[in-house]
Amino acid sequence: MPHASMSLNPAFTVSPVHRRTFGSFVEHLGRCVYTGIHDPSHPTADEDGFRKDVIQLVQDLGVTTVRYPGGNFVSGYRWEDGIGPVEDRPARLDLAWHSTEPNTVGVDEFMRWCRKAGVEPMMAVNLGTRGVQEALDVLEYCNVESGTAWSDLRRANGTAEPHGVRMWCLGNEMDGPWQIGHKTADEYGRLAAETARAMRMVQPDLELVACGSSSSAMPTFGAWESTVLTEAYEFVDYVSAHAYYFEEDGDLASFLASAMNMDAFIDDVVATADAVRAARKLTKRINISFDEWNVWYQHAAPSVPPKDSWPVAPVLLEDHYNVADAVVVGNLLISLLRHSDRVHAASLAQLVNVIAPIMTEPGGRIWRQTTFHPFALTSRYAVGEVLHTELRTPTHETAKFGETPLVDGVATHDPESGAVAVFAVNRSLTEDMTLEVDLRAFEGLRVEEALTLANPDAYARATVDDDETLAPRPNTSAVLEGGTGRITLPPVSWTVLRLVRD
Structure with a gap:
């Protein structure tokens, strides 16, 4: 049987595990919000109309942060449409997804949902059709305690305490010609800098994300x-990265090696950011918020409704x-x-129904897609520090990436408990692979679970x-x-192979 080997040592670490790596994304797109997280007619709906069964699966998934409200949606969004009495809120055309947005769920509802789900909100501001002033307004509404027009309006709307949002995205995919208010790099860079500068005048300790490229193929x-x-550079903490992958033309071998593209993408963004740092003679390092990533069969499901229709919460992108x-x-x-040394946050796009690990029936059942499981188990067991991993593995040829490792993996170590978790994939289409892990640098370990x-x-799929x-x-082969x-x-x-200390 072909075999691969991995050498681990607690003295050689990459970075602490960042809990924000296990973020997700809720956009006003398709059925993600309406009949996804929010479904007042559902038997489990709470007093705010949120499905408790969805909240339970979100917690089981191990999600730590949720990016909101977009995505492409945010580039045409007027956030103030979604506050105050629901019956007074206007319905608007959503140009990004050719839908009607009823604004039943807005900032305050989303923040209540975050508290119930136990997740940190990550807000995006509209730098497509709007700009600095609107970003300042929503920041004031969310984070200023009282004594100003927007903060007092939040209190009048029923939320006395500030929402306390720390992490903010300065727009979304502004490099994309599909984006409402698409801008050149010069135009966006200046707007992002001015918006960030102004937001820090309100709250200096915000964590701000500048839009990077929508794809490494741009x-x-x-x-x-x-x-x-x-x-x-001086005004932001992160640059975003977005990437989606899917199997093309029946080339499963190349698809299974998609992480090679992500590796290269991250390395290139880091190199570019560090080159700017060196040229500007600055000290701080810009890190990456990989705030959209997933498998997405972009040509397999409708991306917008028919041109003569503007439905509310249509079925879109339900891979x-x-x-x-x-x-x-x-x-x-x-x-x-x-890459945890430089990737400090990430968001699986998206959370419910739309290219999502969690699926719902309107008013009905809920179920987990296959993608739910590796995310949930990695979030649960990747604890402590990411270890530097020396991996030796056979390779094979793929049409897209050439010579490709058959086994890929990473490991984490929790210094407090002594536990080690190894996460590995076998990309071979036909052969079992033996993975040997050198653990001699650790004392007193035993196999807890595999x-x-x-x-x-x-190609087997889970169903409702x-x-x-x-x-x-x-996996009973683990010894x-x-x-x-x-x-x-x-x-x-x-x-996932888990080893614990006796």
């Missing part, structure tokens, strides 16, 4: 980051994920973790009637002998 990639950061998709999601998390997500049919069959199962852990990884699989 013609302006690299040059966009350089121009924007040259303008805004139905299979085992291979879940393996890729698990591998993308491996990439994010191994779980593997795999299926003889890599059965979301258990494709959940990860115990620890003489300081070496061994486990068999089936083809097209994602695995």
Whole structure:
């Protein structure tokens, strides 16, 4: 049986595990908000109309932050439409997704939902059709305690305490020609700098995210980051990165290696940011908020309703994920973790119904897609510090990436408990792989648990009637002998191996 090996040592670390790595994304798109998190007619709905069964699965998923309200939606959004008495709120045309936005859920409702779900809100401001003043207004509404027009209006609307939002995105994908209010890098960089400067006059300790490229395939990639950061470097903390992956033309082998693209994307953004830092002779480092990432079959599901229709909460982008998709999601998390020295936040896009790990029926059932499991288990068990991982593995040729490692993995170590977690994927389409893990630098470990997500049919999907069959199962091959852990990884699989101290 082919084998790979991994060497670990608690003295060689990459970075602490950032809990914000396990963020997600709620946009006013399709059924993410309405009949997703908010469904007043549902049997489990609470007094605010939020589905308690969704909140429970969000907590089971291990989500830590949620980005809101977009996404493309935010570039045409008037946030003040969504405050005050619901019956007085205007319905608006949402140009981004060709829908009607009723504004039933707005800032205050979302913040209440965050408190119930136990997640940190991450807000985006509209720098497409709006600008500095509107960003200051929503910041004042959310974060100033009292004594001003917007803060006192929040209190009058029923929320006495400030929402206390720390992390703010300065627009969304402003490099994209599809974006309402699309701008050149020079235009956006200046606007982002001025908005950030003004927001810090209100609250200096905000954490601000400048828009990076929507994709590493954008013609302006690299040059966009350089121009924007040259303008805004002193005033922001993060630059965003967005990436979506899907299987093309039946090329499963290349699809399973999607994390190689994410690795290169991150490395290029880091290099560009550091080049600006050096040229500007600055000291602080700009880190990455990878605040949109997922598997998304962009041509498989409708992206907007018909041109003569403006429905409320239409069925859009409801991808139905299979085992291979879940393996890729698990591998993308491996990439994010191994870059934890510079990727300090990330958001799986999106949370419910729209390219999501959680699916709902309006007024009805709820179920977990295959992609739910690697995210939930990684969030649960990636604790402490990310370890530097020396991985030796066989390779194979892929059409998209050339010579590609068959096994990929990362490990974390919790210095307090001594626990080690190894996360690994087998990208082979046909062969089992043995993974050997050198653990001699750790004392007193034993195998606590090993779980593997795999299926003889890599295209098998969970359903509303059965979301258990494709959940990860115990991997009984895991052993620890003489300081070496061994486990068999089936083809097209994602695995977590947990070792704890006796």
